[in-house]
Amino acid sequence: MTAYDYWSIVQGSFTTVGVSLIGILLGVPLGLGLALLRWARIPFIRQVCYLYVSIVRSCPAVTLILLIYFGLPQFGLSLDPLAAALIALSLTAAAFSCEIWRSSLLAFDRQQYDAALAFGMPAWLRVWRIVLPQVWQSSLPGLVNEMTMLIKSSPAIAVIGLVEITRAAQRVGARTYDPLPPLMFGMCLYLVIIFVLVRAQRRLERKPAGQEVRV
Amino acid sequence: MKDTLDVEDKNATKVLQVQGVSKSFGSNQVLRDVSLDLNKGEVLCLLGPSGCGKSTLLRCMNWLETPDAGSIRLNSQRFGAHKGGAKMNDSDLARMRARIGMVFQHFALWPHLSVIGNIVESPIHVQKRDKKAAHEEALALLAKVGLQDKANMYPANLSGGQKQRVGIARALAMKPDVLLFDEPTSALDPMLVGEVLEVMHELAEEGSTMVVVTHEMEFARQVASRIIFMDGGEVVETGQPAQFFSAPQTEKAQQFLTRFHQRG
Amino acid sequence: MSPDDFVIVWQQYPAIWAGFLNTVTLLVFAGSTSLVLGIVLVPMLMSKKAVIHRSIGFYCECMRCVPFLLLVYLIYFGLPTFGIQLSNWVAGFIALIIYNSAYMAIILRAAWRDIPNETIEAGKAFGLHGSKLLIRIVMPLMLMRSTPVIGNQMTQILKDSAFLGIIAVSELTAVMNAIQATHFIPFASFLSAVLLYWLICLVIEFVTLIFIRYAEVRRA
Numbered sequence: 001m002t003a004y005d006y007w008s009i010v011q012g013s014f015t016t017v018g019v020s021l022i023g024i025l026l027g028v029p030l031g032l033g034l035a036l037l038r039w040a041r042i043p044f045i046r047q048v049c050y051l052y053v054s055i056v057r058s059c060p061a062v063t064l065i066l067l068i069y070f071g072l073p074q075f076g077l078s079l080d081p082l083a084a085a086l087i088a089l090s091l092t093a094a095a096f097s098c099e100i101w102r103s104s105l106l107a108f109d110r111q112q113y114d115a116a117l118a119f120g121m122p123a124w125l126r127v128w129r130i131v132l133p134q135v136w137q138s139s140l141p142g143l144v145n146e147m148t149m150l151i152k153s154s155p156a157i158a159v160i161g162l163v164e165i166t167r168a169a170q171r172v173g174a175r176t177y178d179p180l181p182p183l184m185f186g187m188c189l190y191l192v193i194i195f196v197l198v199r200a201q202r203r204l205e206r207k208p209a210g211q212e213v214r215v
Numbered sequence: 216m217k218d219t220l221d222v223e224d225k226n227a228t229k230v231l232q233v234q235g236v237s238k239s240f241g242s243n244q245v246l247r248d249v250s251l252d253l254n255k256g257e258v259l260c261l262l263g264p265s266g267c268g269k270s271t272l273l274r275c276m277n278w279l280e281t282p283d284a285g286s287i288r289l290n291s292q293r294f295g296a297h298k299g300g301a302k303m304n305d306s307d308l309a310r311m312r313a314r315i316g317m318v319f320q321h322f323a324l325w326p327h328l329s330v331i332g333n334i335v336e337s338p339i340h341v342q343k344r345d346k347k348a349a350h351e352e353a354l355a356l357l358a359k360v361g362l363q364d365k366a367n368m369y370p371a372n373l374s375g376g377q378k379q380r381v382g383i384a385r386a387l388a389m390k391p392d393v394l395l396f397d398e399p400t401s402a403l404d405p406m407l408v409g410e411v412l413e414v415m416h417e418l419a420e421e422g423s424t425m426v427v428v429t430h431e432m433e434f435a436r437q438v439a440s441r442i443i444f445m446d447g448g449e450v451v452e453t454g455q456p457a458q459f460f461s462a463p464q465t466e467k468a469q470q471f472l473t474r475f476h477q478r479g
Numbered sequence: 480m481s482p483d484d485f486v487i488v489w490q491q492y493p494a495i496w497a498g499f500l501n502t503v504t505l506l507v508f509a510g511s512t513s514l515v516l517g518i519v520l521v522p523m524l525m526s527k528k529a530v531i532h533r534s535i536g537f538y539c540e541c542m543r544c545v546p547f548l549l550l551v552y553l554i555y556f557g558l559p560t561f562g563i564q565l566s567n568w569v570a571g572f573i574a575l576i577i578y579n580s581a582y583m584a585i586i587l588r589a590a591w592r593d594i595p596n597e598t599i600e601a602g603k604a605f606g607l608h609g610s611k612l613l614i615r616i617v618m619p620l621m622l623m624r625s626t627p628v629i630g631n632q633m634t635q636i637l638k639d640s641a642f643l644g645i646i647a648v649s650e651l652t653a654v655m656n657a658i659q660a661t662h663f664i665p666f667a668s669f670l671s672a673v674l675l676y677w678l679i680c681l682v683i684e685f686v687t688l689i690f691i692r693y694a695e696v697r698r699a
Contacts, residue, residue, distance in 0.1 A: 067669035
C-alpha cells in the first residue's frame with residue numbers, strides 16, 4: 001500500500017464521520033420533535049409518529065438509501081448522492097432517537113411540569129427550560145450510542161457511490177490485489193472513531209454532581 | 216462409583232466442628248479464630264450486632280465462604296480438603312453441601328421453577344433420587360409448612376412469608392444433617408414473621424439440628440439449646456438461653472441486650 | 480410514479496418471494512446459530528481464567544467496534560489470501576454468525592450479571608455445581624431476562640442481511656433493486672421492500688412477546 005492509498009482511506013473516514021455527524025445533528029432534534037408530539041398525546045399525530053418510527057427502525061440502511069436516492073426523483077425531486085445519504089441517515093437517526101427521547105420523557109417527573117404550569121409558564125417555556133435540560137442529561141448516553149450505530153451502518157452509503165472507509169479500503173484492495181491490509185487499516189480507523197465515542201459515552205454515563213446515582 | 220469422600224463416622228454426635236476459623240475481606244478481618252461444636256439435635260442461635268461476623272460464620276459452615284485459616288468438619292469430614300491433604304474438587308464439595316440445608320435471608324428461590332420444582336430440584340438432580348418419590352415427599356413437606364395448594368405456582372406470586380416457608384421446605388427436602396438459617400425473617404414484613412418462626416419452632420421440637428442467625432430474641436430464648444454471642448469477629452459468650460438473657464456475663468453481651476431491650 | 484407501479488411490482492412476485500425467502504432463511508439460520516454460540520461463549524466471558532475471558536472479550540469488543548460490511552469484506556475478499564475461497568452465501572452466513580455471536584454473548588453476559596447473587600448461591604448451597612448449575616439455574620434465568628434485547632438483536636440481523644446484496648447474495652433488497660432497474664419503478668419496488676422488512680420485524684416482535692409473556696409469569 002502506498003501513502004496515497006492510506007490517505008484515500010483516511011479521506012473516506014472524513015466522509016464517514018461527516019455524514020454520520022450531520023445525520024445525528026439533523027436527526028436528533030427531529031426525533032425530539034417526534035417524541036414531544038407523542039408525549040403531548042395529540043391523537044392522529046401520535047399514530048403517524050408511531051408508524052414512522054416503527055417502519056424506519058425495521059428498515060435496513062441500504063434499502064432506505066436506495067429508496068430515497070432512486071425513488072424520490074420519481075416525484076420530481078432530483079437528489080445528489082450526498083443529499084440522499086444525509087436524508088436517509090437523518091431519518092434513521094430521528095426514528096431511533098425518538099425512542100431514546102421517549103423513554104427519558106416517560107421517566108421524567110411530570111410533577112415538575114405541572115408545577116411550571118401552576119406558575120403560569122407558557123407551554124414552550126415549560127418544555128425549553130424545565131423538561132429539556134433534564135431529559136437531555138438522561139438521553140445523552142443513548143444518543144452517543146446511536147452515533148456509534150450510525151457509524152456502523154454508514155458503509156451503506158457506498159451503494160449510491162459515496163466513498164467512505166469501507167468502500168475506500170475495498171477499492172484499494174481491488175487495485176493492489178491485496179485486500180487484507182487496506183481492510184485492516186480501515187478496521188483500525190473504525191476502532192479509533194468508535195473508541196472515542198464509547199469513551200465519551202462512558203464519561204457521560206457517570207452522572208454529574210448534583211444528581212443521585214442509583215446503586 | 217468409588218466414593219472419594221473419606222469414611223465418615225455417622226454415629227458421631229458432633230455434626231459440625233468449627234476449629235480456629237479466621238476470615239478477612241480485604242483489610243477487614245471478619246472472623247477471628249472462631250471455634251464451636253454442634254451436636255445432633257441442637258439448636259444453635261448466633262446472636263450479635265451487625266458486622267460481628269455471624270452471617271459469615273454461617274456461610275463458612277457450608278463453604279460458601281472459604282476461611283483463610285482453620286477448619287470446618289461435617290460429620291468428621293473436613294470441608295475443602297481430603298484426609299491426605301489433597302484439595303477437594305467441586306463435585307465432592309457439592310456432595311458435602313448437599314448434606315446441609317440452607318435458608319436464605321432473601322429466600323433465593325429459583326424464579327423459573329414452580330414451588331414444587333424448587334423443592335425437588337436438588338433431590339432429583341444432585342441426590343439422584345427417584346422423581347416420583349421426590350415429588351411425593353415434596354408435597355408432604357409443603358403440607359407440613361402449610362402450602363400444599365401452592366405447589367404449581369411460581370415464587371413470584373407468593374408473599375414473603377410463603378416464599379420463606381417454601382425455602383424451608385426446599386432445605387428439608389435434602390434430608391440434611393444440619394439446617395442453616397441466615398436471618399430467615401429479617402427481610403419479611405413484621406406481619407409475616409410469625410408464620411415462619413412457627414415452622415422453625417416445630418422443626419426444633421422435632422429434634423432437627425439447626426444453626427440460626429437471627430435478631431428475633433424471643434424466638435432465640437424459646438427455641439435455642441445454646442446461644443452463641445459474637446462481637447467483632449469473636450465468640451464473646453456462649454450459654455443456655457435462660458441464663459444468657461437474664462444474666463449475661465460479659466460486658467459486650469450486657470450492652471447488646473440493653474440496647475435491644477431499649478428498642479423493645 | 481403511478482399506482483400502477485405497485486401492480487408491476489406485485490407481478491414479479493416469484494422473484495420477490497425467492498428474495499424474501501432468502502432473507503428469512505438468513506435471519507432464521509444466522510439468528511439461531513448466533514444465539515446458540517452466544518450461549519456457548521458467555522461462560523467463557525465470565526470465566527475466572529484471565530486468558531479465556533480476555534481473549535473472548537477482545538473478540539466481542541472488536542465486533543462491537545466494526546461495521547458488519549467490513550467483516551463481510553474481510554471474510555469474502557480477505558480470506559482468499561490465505562487460500563480459503565468461500566462462496567458469497569457461505570461468507571455471508573459466516574459473517575452474520577461471527578458478528579452476532581459476539582453481540583449475543585455480550586447481551587447474555589449482562590443478563591447473567593443481573594441475576595441476584597443469592598439465587599445462584601442457593602444453587603451452590605444445594606449441591607449444584609459446574610455445568611449443572613449453569614444449565615439448570617443460570618441459563619434459563621439469563622435467557623428469560625434478556626428476551627427483549629435478543630429480539631432486538633434479531634431485528635439487527637435482519638437489517639444486516641441487506642448488506643449481503645453488495646456481494647451479490649440475492650436477498651430481498653438485491654432482488655428489488657434488480658426489479659426496479661428492469662421496470663423503472665424504483666419507488667414502488669423499494670417501498671415494497673421496506674414494508675416487507677417491516678412485516679418480518681412485526682413477526683419477530685410477536686414471537687419475542689410470546690417469550691416475554693413466559694418470563695413475566697415467572698417474573699424471572
